[in-house]
Each structure stands twice: as C-alpha cells, then as structure tokens.
Amino acid sequence: MTINVTLREMITDDLPTFYEQQSDATANYMAAFTPTDPADRNAFTTRWLKILRDDNISKKTIIYNGDVAGQVLSFEHFGEPHVSYWIAKEHWGKGVATSALSKFLADSKIRPLYARAVKDNIGSIRVLEKCGFTITGEDKGFSNARGTEVEEFILKLDR
Template sequence: MEIVMLRDVIDDDLSIFFDQQMDTTANFMAAFTAKDPSDKVAFKAHWEKILNNETIIKKTVIYSGSVAGHVSSFEQFGEREVSYWIGREYWGKGVATEALSQFLDCITFRPLYARAAKDNIASIRVLEKCGFEIKGEDKGYSNSRAEEVEEYILKLYPKRKSPKTGLF
C-alpha cells in the first residue's frame, strides 16, 4: 500500500527539492518559479529564508518512504496562501491531493488562498478536491515561460455549520 505522510523539512530534503525544481516540464506547469532553477546559490538562500521564518509552515511530502515534494503556507499579498510542489515522478498518483488534504487538516488559517496557472488543470483539480473555489483571476510574469501568464486565485473558506444540524 502506498502511503502519503507529512513531516518537518530537514536539510537532506533540500537536494531533492533542488533536483525536482530542475524539471523543465514541472517548471512550465508551475509557471511562477525561480528565475533560474539551476542557480543553487539562489535556491539555498531562498530555502534558508523559508526555514528561518517561523511564520511559514512548511512540510516535506513523503510517499512510500521517499521525498515526493513539499507543501507550505505563507503570507503573500496580505493574505495567507498555500503552495505545493510534487516531483513529476509522483504525478497522477493522488500524492498532491492527499498531501494538501493532510496539510489543511493541520493548519487552521481560513480563509486560505492558492494560485494556479489557468492551464495547470491538474493543480486546479487538486485544489478543488481539497475544497478551494475559484474566486478571481490575475496574471504575472512567468520565468519558466518567459511571458505573462494568466492564473486563477482560489479560496478555501472556513467550514460553516449547517443551519439544519448545527454540524460542520
């Protein structure tokens, strides 16, 4: 049985994250990525900031004992957002959906936002399966595509009590 788990990020994970971000197909799908994914110095500096920032919640995604990616929550544009990266070899196995679902069970921030390139159908589907709804649109420059890309802004609302049952 294949199992998805989350754990704290450790230094040994970073080399795997770096290798995963080098995938050109994954970069294209993510759209909003590092200016130069092969710049190891910039990568290390970026992750050092993440690891030292206590307001960023970050977890490593483990799939059947292997590092499959990461998921995090941080403040951006004055709102709390969630983001994830799953290595391409784990795509299509439900890893992203399960990891994000577990992550959302662990954090209490609501509303919570996410962004996805409009043509990243798989990521939009993962977010929708986890309860996010498309609430807006934006566009920004994509380093991986070298052009402006349209994106959806998705929102996860707080759970609301049912007026009939009083349950969530």
C-alpha cells in the first residue's frame, strides 16, 4: 500500500491546524515534552512564529491525502542536531510518520542526527528505528504533559 505523504514548506496558515493537533490530551501525553500549558494559544503562536522565522531550524509541514497531518523539524538541542515530528492523532498507525520522516531525512544530510522519545512511546521509537535510528542512551526529564519526571531514549542516526 502506498502512503500519500508529501512535505512542503511550513507557512503561517498551518499554525491553527498545528494548534488543534497539539491540543489533544492523548497526543500531549505521548509526546511528554510539551509546553506548560498547551491550551495557551498566545504562547503557542509566539513560539511558532519564532520557529518560522528561524533559518537555523529546518521545518516542513506533513501533508497526508491533501490534509495537514503534522510537522517535522530539525534543530539544535543540547548542542547537537536533533529531529522531531508531530503527527495528528487521527493519522497514527497509518505509516504517515515513517513516510514523512524518511522523506525529511532523505533531504537532510546532517549526520549524526539525534532524536528523543519517552520510553513508553513505542510507536515513535518504532518510527525512528524504521528510519535508521538506533538507541544510544537514556535520559530523564520533567514532562509538563504528565506532571512528573519521565525516562526517555536518545536515538542516533549515523548514516
């Protein structure tokens, strides 16, 4: 089965959709590392407008069957290049994340590239591994979405 996923430049008009996607409580729980208050639309908009203006952040909107399904970004985090993505909950389990991340990585020559996933986010860990990442370490951090410290895997893509 072919997954109809494309990536395009991120635009300001994507922000209302991203806000709705990132307001989902289940999605926030799985992502774990989220803003303190995902419902704060002003903070959300301020943060994303800053991201859109930052030429050091590579950012793409994920389109699935013609709809905005999420985003994928690469940026510096803890002094190393990292990648992250967000897929709207209604698109989980369809191969959208794997397809989008694979396309993003094909266009990015930054290596090594790192990613982080909370240990119980099996779906995200599986996506990263399918795209060539391997678990290279562990860390802990405070999860706003969960209100507690959580354990996460650090993954690395060398090739």
